[in-house]
Amino acid sequence: MEKLDCRACLEEELIEICLENNIKKFRANQIFKWVQQKGAHDWEEMKNIGKEDREKLREILYLQPLEIIREQRSKDGTRKFLFRLVDEESIETVLMDYDKTLSRDRQTICLSTQVGCPVGCSFCATGMAGFQRNLTVGEITGQVLEVMRYLQKEDPEFKVTNIVFMGMGEPFLNYEAVLKTIEILNSENGQKIGMRRMTISTSGVVPKIVQLAKDNSQVGLAISLHSAKDEVRDNLVPMNKKYPLAKLIRACRNYQSITNRRITFEVALNNQNTSREEAKEFVKLLKGMTVHVNLIPVNPVQGSRVKRPSNKEISVLKEILEAGRIPVSIREEKGVDIEAACGQLRQRLECEVYEPINQN
Numbered sequence: 211m212e213k214l215d216c217r218a219c220l221e222e223e224l225i226e227i228c229l230e231n232n233i234k235k236f237r238a239n240q241i242f243k244w245v246q247q248k249g250a251h252d253w254e255e256m257k258n259i260g261k262e263d264r265e266k267l268r269e270i271l272y273l274q275p276l277e278i279i280r281e282q283r284s285k286d287g288t289r290k291f292l293f294r295l296v297d298e299e300s301i302e303t304v305l306m307d308y309d310k311t312l313s314r315d316r317q318t319i320c321l322s323t324q325v326g327c328p329v330g331c332s333f334c335a336t337g338m339a340g341f342q343r344n345l346t347v348g349e350i351t352g353q354v355l356e357v358m359r360y361l362q363k364e365d366p367e368f369k370v371t372n373i374v375f376m377g378m379g380e381p382f383l384n385y386e387a388v389l390k391t392i393e394i395l396n397s398e399n400g401q402k403i404g405m406r407r408m409t410i411s412t413s414g415v416v417p418k419i420v421q422l423a424k425d426n427s428q429v430g431l432a433i434s435l436h437s438a439k440d441e442v443r444d445n446l447v448p449m450n451k452k453y454p455l456a457k458l459i460r461a462c463r464n465y466q467s468i469t470n471r472r473i474t475f476e477v478a479l480n481n482q483n484t485s486r487e488e489a490k491e492f493v494k495l496l497k498g499m500t501v502h503v504n505l506i507p508v509n510p511v512q513g514s515r516v517k518r519p520s521n522k523e524i525s526v527l528k529e530i531l532e533a534g535r536i537p538v539s540i541r542e543e544k545g546v547d548i549e550a551a552c553g554q555l556r557q558r559l560e561c562e563v564y565e566p567i568n569q570n
């Protein structure tokens with residue numbers, strides 16, 4: 211029988227597994243806490259579970275920690291982690307604004323959901339590097355568990371409080387895994403991260419927007435809009451050819467009518483989408499919806515021809531949106547010095563030999 215991934219199991223699934231294997235039901239609660247609350251790396255760590263049960267469990271479930279093989283620290287406090295996966299693929303995860311002297315009530319981690327990304331946006335390093343595969347539930351939850359465990363060595367009180375699915379990959383092309391990860395991270399006996407403290411960002415996979423409204427109306431939704439004109443958006447976000455703006459906005463309105471939640475729209479400002487005309491189109495497109503628009507001057511990415519606009523152009527666009535009563539903010543990115551900002555994540559194993567830095 212193929213072993214199951216322990217990090218991908220909900221507590222109720224562990225209960226079933228225990229009962230099927232003649233292990234007392236309360237063990238499921240202990241295992242879940244060891245795995246999802248403490249981030250255990252091995253069955254040996256689970257001291258309150260008898261050896262016999264541990265050996266039985268080892269036969270049924272596998273516990274596969276992710277290797278952190280590199281940590282980078284930005285001067286603004288952002289940290290970036292490079293993980294090596296079992297098949298030698300690699301992914302990056304970012305902890306924004308981390309600084310132990312700052313408030314502990316907001317520690318936001320930016321998770322990857324795929325190795326690479328098939329969408330191929332023209333300004334994004336992840337997209338430019340192509341697509342390898344979806345991440346598993348264990349690999350997505352694992353990013354939170356490993357970062358937590360690693361940083362608790364410096365600061366035993368450290369806790370991740372907010373999650374954004376804005377790392378490598380398109381979360382809605384790995385929908386089932388992302389939704390299960392959210393359920394696990396939200397669990398009472400796990401990390402207990404509030405649903406409203408988690409946000410999924412999508413390039414616009416329309417059927418999944420409506421699906422999310424039905425499956426989970428608590429988690430936040432961000433749409434990578436980037437342009438209000440199909441001919442421009444087709445170039446920036448190739449997903450637009452499949453799901454053009456009219457369909458995308460219809461799905462967003464539908465989502466809002468079901469959930470009543472505000473939607474965040476992201477616009478990576480560049481030389482193709484920062485004009486007065488574009489700003490007026492944004493106002494028309496978003497009229498009547500409850501939204502917040504985040505303007506992000508595009509971060510530099512090697513090999514991309516997309517350029518950052520001038521500050522003057524950015525403020526003109528912002529003023530037009532404000533005049534159209536659209537709540538808007540300009541977000542300067544974090545961690546640009548270590549290539550940890552939006553769109554700068556990529557696989558980076560190249561030919562260096564790395565040793566894991568988070569064993570034990």
Ligand code: SAH
Nearest residue numbers: 334376379380411412413434508509552553
């Ligand atoms: N694939 C999802 C989530 C990951 S990308 C999505 O596209 O929404 C996270 C955010 O970074 C998206 O809004 C994306 O458009 C933005 N982004 C990508 N490359 C960027 C760059 N070079 N500068 C600024 N933002 C970028």
Ligand code: SF4
Nearest residue numbers: 327329331334337413
């Ligand atoms: Fe994929 Fe998002 Fe990058 Fe586009 S911006 S290539 S959807 S990760």
